[in-house]
Amino acid sequence: DAKTTQPNSMESNEEEPVHLPCNHSTISGTDYIHWYRQLPSQGPEYVIHGLTSNVNNRMASLAIAEDRKSSTLILHRATLRDAAVYYCILRDENQGGKLIFGQGTELSVKP
């Protein structure tokens, strides 16, 4: 399974943008980059995913490096409700599309 590397924790201030980095130097051509987040005692929540091009949705933006070896999840204006563990995951469609979770980044948001 392809691996991702994320910082263990990050802090941000409310209403400021947050850039969560993820390194995935061993990514293969069939790997999609997925981001999920998890609040305590809840199941993970889908945030965004992409393959090669940058992606935007109502929750966040995903910036993918040209060589695809890294990506950044961008929360444009952090709120207290964005405090969670954020997981960057590579999903290989050739392996049934299973998601293998790493340790993720624990994001705290200060008022």
Next chain:
Amino acid sequence: GAVVSQHPSWVICKSGTSVKIECRSLDFQATTMFWYRQFPKQSLMLMATSNEGSKATYEQGVEKDKFLINHASLTLSTLTVTSAHPEDSSFYICSARGAGGGTEAFFGQGTRLTVV
């Protein structure tokens, strides 16, 4: 996003008994479902992958006779923890996705199992 519902949200059972957890996709057909477990302060660990109508594929180290998975329809998968012991106490989470490459997976809210 799509809705995946787990039931029950929490369960307490006696050691030696079996517990069944249900996972339903409410508004889409889930061709593939995944089961995870999560211990406190740890990440999710994939236990098995099931495709509708097929036997589940278990990850290395997961006992298939202890964790029985059934995926009999496109909207329902069940995980049965047989002969539960206190060390099986954990947070169990299911995930479901539809057919087609690039489709995202959606997660249930999780089931907290406590074996006493």
